[in-house]
Amino acid sequence: MLRRELARREAGVSLRRPHRLREPVTIICIAGLLLTVLGAWAAERVDDSTERRLLETQSRQAAGVLTSAVLVIEQPLRAALAGQASAGPNGAPTAFRRGMTSSVGDGLVFDTASLWRDDGATLERRVTMGAQPGLDPRGPEVQELLRRALRSPTSVVERIEVGDRTRIVYAVGDDTTGFVAYGERPIPKDRRTPFDRDSAFEQLHYALYVGERTTLANLAATDVDPADLPMDGDTAQVQIPFGDTVLTLVTRSREHLGGALSRWLTLIASVGGLLLTLASALVARQLVGARVRAEDSADTIRGLYRTVDGLYEEQRELSLRLQRALLPAVLPRLSRLEVASEYVAAAQGIEIGGDWYSLVEVGEHHFGFVVGDVSGHGIDAVAVMARARFTLRAYLLDGDGPAAALEKCSSQFDITVDDHMATVLVGVGDLRTGEVVLANAGHPAPVISGPGSTELVEVATGPPLGLGPTSYETTTVVIPVGAALVAYTDGLVERREEHIDTGTARLVTALRELEGEPLADLVPRLLAACGEERADDIAVLALRRINP
Incomplete structure (x- = not known):
């Protein structure tokens, strides 16, 4: 009897159990499916937004490179025009020919070039080089273009057809001397x-x-078949100053620009949501049945937190990869100079910063370097950093000094447009003498550390880039043989609730203690001594003068 009663009760429980479990499990399944659909939709929107921002960022970076290229193309004409101004009222046609020889000819910058002088009624051609000009030198069209060049504060640019070929015409005028x-x-x-x-x-x-x-009539260059233009799909468009007109750059991604995580995020969200819904339904079933099931669900939740932490770390790693991809992969090896550098991300957060460094060889006996820090974090800060880095690098390679390079850059950045400003230290050094000319746009002063002396360099400081066009003063220092110049961003010396002078003193003390260490060991030990409580990104560039 007892056995039959127990069996009957167990059978009753078994019959009632589906009714008790069906309602919560059904609710959880419906809610989980709705959340999965919502999560997949949100992931797709995030991926689309990320792709759009990456496309716009790369387009702006490409526009920055094109801006530098335009300056390089116009530079021979401007240099030749400046030579005429310095030659006196009658100019120097021979100097024009000599200065343009390396830029005119088949496969060079220009097919043809000429020098003109305003004689009052007309402009007279003084020198012609290269191929036959596309515009008739005696025609009114060229006269009107040259007159425009004399009146224009920038170069004058036009597109012309020469037979079945297209040429871009550049004209740069000086209304003071009358030369074009x-x-x-x-x-x-x-x-x-x-x-x-x-x-x-x-x-x-x-x-x-x-x-x-x-x-198509205005097309200058493309990497696709012109018959496939205009581009379809998601595109970005950037306008670049080009003389008295503009260049319009239209871009479209060839492939997925984001990382592997963002590419598969929708699928991960969908599969993960379905799995989570199934897991939640099973957990709910077990919770109704026994307390042990509830404890098992707690383990599942802890596992989910670990997954979230893992995703956070993956996103942080992707951000660091993007930041490091914009820094030099390998610094140039220079005679008489030992070089070391390091970039360390902030201890917390996944937003990438705008700290950077750069080192370039300028001619046979000189080098140039830049250490900078863009305010804020995120993709926009990195875009401003990339633009500043490539622009300053181009100016230094073009032969500009630190002050001139910063002055030119100051007119290309505007915090009201970019939402960011940048502090920059620029230097150009002589490998033979150790003399370094510095210009500073609101950046922390460097330190020179050598045998018996470690001192903060007193550098004339100007405003950061982004606050408007300005000029900068230069400071000249000499790096003794065996001494090192250490440039850095403010993350190395700033700590919360501490005056920056305290951090600077800590840096000088650490360099005194590390004096004589190889730079490859000195830089990591310096970061360990000064940057252990970092709340911001840190970039360090160390240059030691050595015997040849």
């Missing part, structure tokens, strides 16, 4: 110019137009 430098640059016949495979922008398709209208 004129050049014609060819465009490839099929207008196809792909990015190099090792280019930072090889993930982009592009089309470049002269002027604001993106029509």
